[in-house]
Amino acid sequence: MKELQHKPGSKPYRRELREQLKALGFPADRINDAVATALAQLCHMRPRTARRLACELSLDEVAARYSALRNDAESRMRGSRIWDFEQWPARGVHPTVRTLRTLADIYGTSWVQLVDIEDLRHMPEEDRELYHRRLAGDADPQQPPASRPRTAGTATAGCPGHPGPSDPAHRPLRLRETGTAELMAVSGENALGTARHVTTTNVDDVTVEQLDRELRDAGRAYLHASPAPVLLQLAQLGERMAELLRGQQRPSQTVRLQALAARCSALTAWVCDDLGGTSAARAHLWAASMFAGQAEHDDARRWVSVVRSRLAFSDGDFVESARIADDGARGEWPDGIKSHLLLRRARALARAGQDDEAREALRAWEEGNRKQMYFGTGNGADGIFHLQSAQQRYFVGAALLDVRDIHPALQELLTALDLFDKAPAEVRAYAEHALSRIDTARAFLTLGEPSEAHEVMEPVFALPPERRSRCVLTALNELLLVAGGDSPFGRRFAAEWGMRADPYASRAPAPQGRAAGTSVPTCA
Numbered sequence: 001m002k003e004l005q006h007k008p009g010s011k012p013y014r015r016e017l018r019e020q021l022k023a024l025g026f027p028a029d030r031i032n033d034a035v036a037t038a039l040a041q042l043c044h045m046r047p048r049t050a051r052r053l054a055c056e057l058s059l060d061e062v063a064a065r066y067s068a069l070r071n072d073a074e075s076r077m078r079g080s081r082i083w084d085f086e087q088w089p090a091r092g093v094h095p096t097v098r099t100l101r102t103l104a105d106i107y108g109t110s111w112v113q114l115v116d117i118e119d120l121r122h123m124p125e126e127d128r129e130l131y132h133r134r135l136a137g138d139a140d141p142q143q144p145p146a147s148r149p150r151t152a153g154t155a156t157a158g159c160p161g162h163p164g165p166s167d168p169a170h171r172p173l174r175l176r177e178t179g180t181a182e183l184m185a186v187s188g189e190n191a192l193g194t195a196r197h198v199t200t201t202n203v204d205d206v207t208v209e210q211l212d213r214e215l216r217d218a219g220r221a222y223l224h225a226s227p228a229p230v231l232l233q234l235a236q237l238g239e240r241m242a243e244l245l246r247g248q249q250r251p252s253q254t255v256r257l258q259a260l261a262a263r264c265s266a267l268t269a270w271v272c273d274d275l276g277g278t279s280a281a282r283a284h285l286w287a288a289s290m291f292a293g294q295a296e297h298d299d300a301r302r303w304v305s306v307v308r309s310r311l312a313f314s315d316g317d318f319v320e321s322a323r324i325a326d327d328g329a330r331g332e333w334p335d336g337i338k339s340h341l342l343l344r345r346a347r348a349l350a351r352a353g354q355d356d357e358a359r360e361a362l363r364a365w366e367e368g369n370r371k372q373m374y375f376g377t378g379n380g381a382d383g384i385f386h387l388q389s390a391q392q393r394y395f396v397g398a399a400l401l402d403v404r405d406i407h408p409a410l411q412e413l414l415t416a417l418d419l420f421d422k423a424p425a426e427v428r429a430y431a432e433h434a435l436s437r438i439d440t441a442r443a444f445l446t447l448g449e450p451s452e453a454h455e456v457m458e459p460v461f462a463l464p465p466e467r468r469s470r471c472v473l474t475a476l477n478e479l480l481l482v483a484g485g486d487s488p489f490g491r492r493f494a495a496e497w498g499m500r501a502d503p504y505a506s507r508a509p510a511p512q513g514r515a516a517g518t519s520v521p522t523c524a
Helices: 011-023 028-042 047-054 059-070 079-087 097-107 117-122 125-135 180-199 205-221 227-245 251-274 278-295 298-314 318-329 336-351 355-370 389-402 406-422 430-446 450-461 470-484 488-505
Strands: none
Touching: 011 028, 028 047, 047 079, 047 097, 059 079, 059 097, 059 278, 205 227, 205 251, 227 251, 251 278, 251 298, 251 470, 278 298, 298 318, 298 336, 298 470, 318 336, 336 355, 336 389, 355 389, 389 406, 389 430, 406 430, 430 450, 430 470, 450 470
């Protein structure tokens, strides 16, 4: 076996190491374990770092999955904290056994495999006792081995490209006991059998294209359809993709299916969040991140970034929302997804109170838009990941409103309303249309024009109950808070609006924001 050629620990090094381990006979479902062991032994890595790299996960990806598993809205994990856990005890932060168990879930291993002698020397006595009991084979009372999913990109012997020893096309060879003629014959049969096995597929290109079309249709439908039927459509598509991915395809088909599964899960996370299903949204977002990483698909990763930024915004973590959008927008992809991410970043910065940074982000986006740097936008044909012109003007207006540039904000919001009204019904994004009206009313109230605000709000109250998504209800709550503290006219309208919104108000999340009574997160 030749010596590895690349820089120790680097991604090319790990890729080459993985190929050599396969050649050495390691079964597919043990490759990650073997890579982690090799990184620890050959590159002198600590076990938590070795496990993460063996699973080909970044610090931020681990942090996102950690947050999804723990489902703790008050304590969102960050990549820097994962790094701190990896550095302990020399520096960093001590990972508790509970933390190690969560990391083990992510990496598809046991938590004792994430501990080395340096950890044992410094961990509390009770943690050492748990370690030795677990290592000795006692059942971990909070982590039964059978319940631990192998979540981090592990494969099984039945996966494409990994024919197992039970494959009927494969005859075992006893090399020292086989004559030359038989060796040639059997090895030739085995080679053909393996080739047939890896080229067998349960899907054709027509099926993949059909799934792609249906998924695009669902994304476009969500611009004008209520969340519940779109959720059903996405769930059915997700089940079909899952059934196919459990079988075998050609490698190129598997990658396409994984990318489609990433888009499907990202869309489903968006819809679940609109329906108030925060835990389900995070689970689907985690799945989307895993599919995108497995496929190594850049667009899929950026779809995930759009939804991650949106969910962080709706949770009130505006700084994190801006950071995620900024990370996703990096790279040379001058398209509608980048435009979407840049506008989400500007909106999140504005809501975080970083007014100068928000204005600069808006100026940079406007400059790129004037130079026509972002293609694939404008008509709603790409669904929710590519913003229409009306949605773009809404984002700009909402950000300007948050930084208290009221007159420019009102101009942008009125432009957005005009564009929404002119758009065909099938591509008119009703959620952002309603949000544009709510923010326009907010601007009118701020300028002391309550009658104008009242007029622009009438269509919002005409929305059917099934279309009053979480973001619309939250924005309405925000407007009521602003109106209640304004002039007597504003308070009168606030009381009237409050009575009209009352049948749906119980579904709205609790208000929060950068200043009590002035701002709550919305999830547009």
